[in-house]
Amino acid sequence: MDFLMSGLAACGACVFTNPLEVVKTRMQLQGELKAPGTYQRHYRNVFHAFITIGKVDGLAALQKGLAPALLYQFLMNGIRLGTYSLAEARGYLHTAEGTLSPPRSAAAGALAGVMGAYLGSPIYMVKTHLQAQAASEIAVGHQYKHQIFPPQSWKVALVAAMVSGIAVVLAMTPFDVASTRLYNQPTDARGKGLMYRGILDALLQTARTEGIFGMYKGIGASYFRLGPHTILSLFFWDQLRTLYYTYTK
Template sequence: MEFLMSGLAACGACVFTNPLEVVKTRMQLQGELKAPGTYQRHYRNVFHAFFTIGKVDGLAALQKGLAPALLYQFLMNGIRLGTYGLADARGYLRTDEGVQSPVRSAAAGALAGVMGAYLGSPIYMVKTHLQAQATSQIAVGHQYKHQGMFQALTEIGQKHGLVGLWRGALGGLPRVVVGSSTQLCTFSSTKDLLSQWEIFPPQSWKVALAAAMVSGIAVVLAMTPFDVASTRLYNQPTDTHGKGLMYRGILDALLQTARTEGIFGMYKGIGASYFRLGPHTVLSLFFWDQLRSIYNTYAK
């Protein structure tokens, strides 16, 4: 039940935040491995990107990749939040005194995130490909010509086999480890502190909401460089054997980005990441916490 509630909570959040994911993906691919000022900026900021995509590609383009995004969120967060929830419910994340342990929470969050992200990696790769696809007038990054999620998975599988479907999976794990451990650790710790300080009434939904907001800020700051590198790893062109032509791995992607685009290149799309990750973290953790509370109430 923990896995089902976690997956549903993440999907609910994804419906609202997917347009921000489209914007974030394109801003992260804009000016890839080019020095600042040497390329045309199709997307100047989050709001300009929204306007540009809606105007040139159509409003429906803001929901590109929604199907794989929903499936990925259900798989990844169902496993991630579900596993973490089970560990928390059984007391593994608390000390003998019953206090939330930041170290145990971070470790459990990272391990749960790795499991979910690796299994859902093929879906995430296809999601990135679809969200990057744009009219040539505003296209950034390598352009795949997929017609949909199932067609993309079938085509990649036929060309490159199972290895091709999991291309970039290992490179995407640091992003999830950092994001998941930061998110779940800060959420649980903040929620405990707010409850101890009695800022809100006991069992109030405001406790979960405030904790999720704090968690969202921490995640954006910690995860953005790894998110930029991961997006580029998944979207890079490949040779006939399915091997990436631009990056050898996550470290190579980070180093090349920093060397050619500067330190700020590693934080491209941070505005979109904030507006996307913040609400997504808030909504998914809030929905997850409320669903667990409702289930625990009626299970008794």
């Protein structure tokens, strides 16, 4: 569970910070191995870079490389934080007297970080290639032409649904847990709940008794349900609409 929660938490943050990663990548590649003043500066500063990318490449370009970025964050942080938590739970970070050992903590953190960075490095390379892709008039660095899926492939819609699902489940799972428990609680003769007075009471009781992770129980199942549910709903809606207009003409 530590691996899963660490990875999902990092992915949730990545959804919001990836545009800055795109800007950072392009500004770092700008003027590569060229003396100052000998090249055209497409991006003068971070704010100008945001505007330029959005205007020339489109707003969607600010999320370029999001899929490998999410995979990288999940893998690297899941391994890094999960491994460290595992070492702490097993007691490897404490001395024989039970006190926390700074050298052991540092060694465990370094080892966990190395493992995460090593395994995530190939994915980071793909992410960098995708984030550097730009229209010719604002291109910087070498332009790799990676294309994971054809533009009209159903896989594009599925990946988009799974990516957007990260933010959705992080925001909605506590309320989903509360609603499930409200529906499932025992009631008295008048149908009044015996455990919770309402949704806020359910959230507060869960957080106080089970901790913050208690509010995210079932998040894995929620996430892997949401993506396919979204794409299948849209697929069936499109098919039914096509059939309707075909036979009503």
